[in-house]
Amino acid sequence: MSADDGNVLEVRDLSLDFGSARGRVHALRHVNLTVPRGRIVGLVGESGSGKSTLAVATIGLLAGNAEVVGGEILFEGRDVLKMSERELRAIRGRRASMIFQDPMTALNPVRSIATQMTDIQYRDGISDREKRRRAVEMLSRVGIPDPENRIEAFPHQFSGGMRQRICIAMALLAEPALLLADEPTTALDATLEVQIIGLLRRLQEEIGCSILFVSHHLGTVAELCDDVVVMYAGEVIERGSVGDVFHNPAHPYTHALIECDPGRIKEKTRQLPTIPGEVPDSIHVPAGCVFRDRCPRAFERCAREWPPEYVANEDRQHYASCHLLDRDGEAGQ
């Protein structure tokens, strides 16, 4: 393993386009992201913000019409974008593994859990019995009751929550350095979501891996994650520790998003806060700040100049892309 400054994953100034019939979609623009070793990082954003695109790009899984325009993705110190397909495969499933939103489609419906879980250990030079023993052990760790017998069952014989547990077990079998979780609780009911969040937290502590947790739900991120990265319309607009970002949001979008969350509003109201306006088109990206049309605090500079990442809190690694934070330059009122 090479030196990696204590970061499992570091994305620097990544820009990515998709080719489409209507024109080039600038799906990710100058994105920065850091996942330190042993931390849980939440990646939040609304639909179309590019959070899933970013998550799968980190292990080099790109759609056929995708083109990286610039930047680098350092996984354990090595640039994923420069790796051969072979090198990438060596990482996927071993150093980095993934769980998805829909646990049904992530499992092969015609093969038993036992076959699927021993198959994914094909690179480990151990006996089939040993592979099976490890699979059973992992199933019991994720809370599947009676794993010795249940391992012979097929995916459809499990409920949605159990299937997601099995997916987590499969993803953690190789003891990866990074677990990518793409909205793993969105399809689940509230009481199951609570269970899965608790499970992820516990397993992370036991195994010591890092987790990149993609979600549109602020509450879940606040509860599970150490750090949070907020995306809007293909850009990372704020990142920092969960405490800093949720208590002192530096970007007006983050602020508005937290205000909107009905889980925060305890007093009964018939007039809930919203963010007026719509997300800009990612084909014809407007100049300047992407959020300025909906921003209550936008000023003249926002339309003129694209905001780079400013430091919101020097010591605590809290950054936000908003001109309001530019202490040296011109600021708005």
Next chain:
Amino acid sequence: MSTLLEVRDLRVRFRSMGPLRALMRRVEDPFIDAVCGVSFDIREGETLGLVGESGSGKSTIARAINGLLPIHSGSVRFRGDEMAGLSRAQYARFRREMALMFQDPAGSLSPRMTVRSLIVEPFKIHGYRDRNLDAEASRLLKLVGLGDDFAGRFPHQLSGGQARRVGLARALALDPKLILADEPTAGLDVSVQGEALNLLARIQDELGVAILIITHNLNVVRHITDRMAIMYLGRFVEQGRTDDIFRWPHHPYTEALLSASPEPDPDAARERIEIKGEVPSLMNRPRACEFHTRCPYVQEKCRNVAPQWSQVGEGHGYTCHFPLNLARADGDAGGR
């Protein structure tokens, strides 16, 4: 206010296997009860929330009330007129007075029709030929906050929030007295969720329509409903005024659901009631209290005796042998 909809002991069943297979396996009753002995009222202009996890039967109730699913037994009265057991033709007149809004906003709009033809569809179905349909379309679009330029669009040219508005416009076309809204915020981003709920609230204030909201999202229920009911395995486990239930949940399942909704605050007190396991299958209902397999406070009695519906205060009831917060609710009936 007078009662608009009165549901008593409603039961909706689905066939669980074919008649031949049932005969071969000697299953006497090859049905499952998706909704089982549910009773509630909706008064005019009131909002009732039905809350439950997937498979709890909440959408089934709405579809049975709307006549899309047969009512097996029980009574459903709309303004005093019995709807159970009616033929399709007899049902038509009730369909004018209540409208169903579907969960999937884009999926419930026919993809080849323009917004205009979609929202005037109810007039055509019910044969209102004398109306000026262009004027009606324009009026309805305005009501839900969309401009006339939307009339020529197709569903795939709408965003999730806009499709939701079109669905609401169509539901409002015939000036119904009751709207059955199935997951009105499902699939919407938080920034748009508020908009959808504010719109429903405004429509209700303007038109005085009653709304039955079906959702798994308690945050939706808290702000927009007057009363709510919590469902588990096709039954109500608790029903009452929304404020009361949020403040003093009596049933452990209600309490668990309330605490399962994470807040966007990393320091929020995590007094979480994590309930074990998963919802049992309808084919295999637990004995006695059906929640006993997951209840954190389960006792011997719960495994053997089914709890009855108990009433506390006005319209607040639950089914539990060992209810929570009972003392507090009694001692503090007038509020904090």
Next chain:
Amino acid sequence: MAETDASEVETTLSQEPGALLQYWRQLRKDPLGLTGLALVLIMVGSALFAPWIVPYDPNQILVGPKLEGPSWAHWMGTDQLGRDLFSRVIMGGRIALQVALASLLAALTAGLLLGLIAGFGPRWLDNGLLLLFDAVRSFPVIIFALALVTLLGPSLYTVIFVVAITAVPIYARIVRTQTLAIRSNEYIMAERSMGAGTGRILGMHILPNVIGPLLILASMDVPLVITLEAGLSFLGMGVRPPTPSWGTILNDGYSYIRNSAWPVVFGGIPIIATTLGFTFLGEALRDIFDPKLRRDL
């Protein structure tokens, strides 16, 4: 997966203003589709205007050399009886198109009706109809055709009948599957919740969704029908002489192939050209109207 996925979801056959123009723009970018369109237009045009195009009566036995090669007087030469081959090929195209149109129209109508009934009707009716479709389909087409010809006697109408009968189950099955898929959509449920009856749902919501793909499919079947007609006529089971048909031209040419290869060549070229034309056009249309099919299949 990626939310801003660039694969645009295009809705099929939407009736937006200028939709036709848009389809034409898409078709223009597809060279194979354009070739197909040109071939089909030539075929249809020559069939429509055949009586005015043909220089001779196709059945008239001319005084002059038989089995002659192409010349200025006879562009494709003459056949074994001395008839003008060009005139016979053009008139044969007319026959071929008649058979194709009549039989496919009959098959489409019946298939649509039966498919809608199977897809929307009660379960037992669906099962019964499926059994019927499969029974008909289990006969090899050519054997089935030969049996019917033996029963009914060879004629143009027998050919049309054979084609229609064998095509109905195929279309009906497709319509049924489509109907079942569309029926489970939430907007159908929404229609029902508003009180719409079965007729309205079928006519306004299911039919328009089914008919587009079906027409494209039928256009791709035109060459199949034409070759089947040619095949039956070649075997002497189809169109009776002296009526010109591509099949009979081939048959006659085949008998005299040692004397002259021209009748076989000129009888075969239009069959190949029509087949390619309708196939190219059909595939291009399918790509335009149903982009999903292009990727998945």
